[in-house]
Amino acid sequence: MVSPILPLTLDGVELRRAGRRILGPITLTLGGEGISIVLGPNGSGKTSLLRCMHGLERLSRGSLGWNRADDQVRARQAFVFQTPVLMRRSVIDNIAYPLRLDGVPAGRARRRAADLAETIGLAVTLDAPVQVLSGGERQKMALARALIRAPEVLFLDEPCASLDLASTAEIETILARARDAGTRIVMSTHNIGQARRLADDILFLDHGRLIEKGPGPAFFVGPLTPQARAHINGDLLP
């Protein structure tokens, strides 16, 4: 058994754009298991936090460290973007792409992609160009592409933001199953109901700062900060 890449430690992480601070300073340790839900109003820094954790942003200040310091750290994380990136390939080749990067032969990569598509219930013509998929199907494809390397940590940035209820339910089922299989999930959402259903713990952001962190049930019963309370209740903050 290889040693895990978790826990992830953020120490005074800050992100600035054009001189404006958009995130941080944030200090936290992400370990354990289950699903962490990142909550907060628009512009509170949810996406930036996920991108920083995944290494897509160059930190302006602070540091970020995983349990390991080798190539495995990158290979054992995956990221699902709010708008799925559609590669100009067939559905199956989109899903198989990460395996192809790992040098898996095309035939084997495709078979595994097809198996995974079936497992998560992506019932479409796999040889069709990915552009013909519906919104829900596109996000499932992106999820399959993220899961195919069996990542230890999976980041999702509002994956259900533009999906209908049925598609959202399907995505949530896939995520719950991935969690049960041992994948550590960090996901942002603005859907309070979804957060309630999935959260093992909550990271609540406001104006780029982490102002509340704790187990999901407790957070929803009695949030400590007025900002979090207002957010859960759907109040319009000034």
Add this chain to the structure above:
Amino acid sequence: MNDLFDGLGQALRLLVTLDADLIEITGLSLRVSLGATVVASAIGLPLGAWIAVNRFRLRRTVIALLNALMGLPPVVVGLVVYVILSRSGPLGVLGLLFTPSAMVIAQVIIVTPIIASIAHQTIRDLWADYHDLLISLHATRRQRIVTLVWDARRGLLTAGLAGFGRAIGEVGAIMVVGGNIEHATRALTTAIALETGKGDFAMALALGFVLIALAIAVNLALHMLSGTERSSRW
């Protein structure tokens, strides 16, 4: 006007009778221009992709230079290649002057900036789409370029065809370095220049029509081979 109709008639006659000289010069035009396009693509496509994907200090300068080089005057390119390949020049020992190889070399210089520049724009747009995904998936530099070139292949075909179009219609450079030698380095464009010089406008126009038909035929053939029109959504 009469010259135009004479030219059309003569073009048809040459084509119908499969005129031996016409086939020879058309073959050379194709060989030289396709050869130059293939070599220029081998240089220009990866170069364009590389510039699109990498951030380096002189990037903007290189892009500006590339765009400027798209307008290189062929005669000047021809002269420079001529001087270099001349027996008295630095590469004279190769004995390449006044051979089809010299024509290919000159056209590669003319065509590469065009292909690289269009490839750069195509790949840059795709890179904007793919950037986060490829970084997230931890693709190596090489894998990124291979992925981008493959997925942008239809746009890159257009780059190649633009290069071919410039090469097949080019006369200034191949006239100088090829010498327009009958049965050796006479191509369609240099033959047109020659017939114009002789005042035989009908023949010059006939060759011109053949040239245009050839350019159209090559474009159609490549588009059909690549199936661009069928899967036009990409």
Add this chain to the structure above:
Amino acid sequence: MTPKSILTTLAALWLASAAAAEELKMAVTTSFANSGLAEILLPVIERDTGITVQLLVVGTGQALKLGEAGDVDAVLVHARAAEDAFVAAGHATHRREIMYNDFIVVGPSDDAAGAGAATTAAASFAAIAGAGAGAAFVSRGDDSGTHKAELAIWQAAGITPGGDWYKSVGQGMGAALNTAAGMNAYILADRASWLNFANKGDLALIFEGDAALFNQYAYLPVNPAHHPHVKAEAAQALEAWLTSDTAKALIEGYRIAGQQLFTFNAVAN
């Protein structure tokens, strides 16, 4: 495509062009190429000597430059002074006269300047210049043999040409004739180019026959001492053929519109 395969492609193209039988590159003037005589001579040369002569059709200035650089094996031009200088500089081993044709003055068929009534070429030119705006003259202006012959005649007439009526086009014989036809202007042309020219328009032959208009062609083999790669033996074989009786018969028998163009005058060694 890898850099290696590019090199292979280049090498294949190079070999393809180098693998033919014995080839000899000869720089000739546009006026010679436009005469059509080459198409009669080259197949017979190939049959008799096994040499494929590749013609580079350029102006006299460039032809001599090609010989000087060693880019051709021999030169066939018509500009006496430049040829002598070429030999003196050691670029060619020697100069061998082959044949001559003649220049003619071509101009608008109504000959408003009266150039056709003159008795010498110089007087004919003087008439054109004297007509001022009434007549235009197109000059090759490209340092070719024909251009040099034209300048010599102006000099003989004591005129320095210039002004709106004198159009220097800097192009080959065919292009210059096209320009003259388009402007209905006078021009000095070699007879062969004129007879072969298809786009005569309203132009006609105005003046001919003065000895000053004779145009001597000479053969210059490039000096192998300067350029060891030149095909000296083939160049020698070609010279022998060009000065042979076979060549004489073909050259003097060549006619356009019933007119003999070239007079063979090579002297046997």
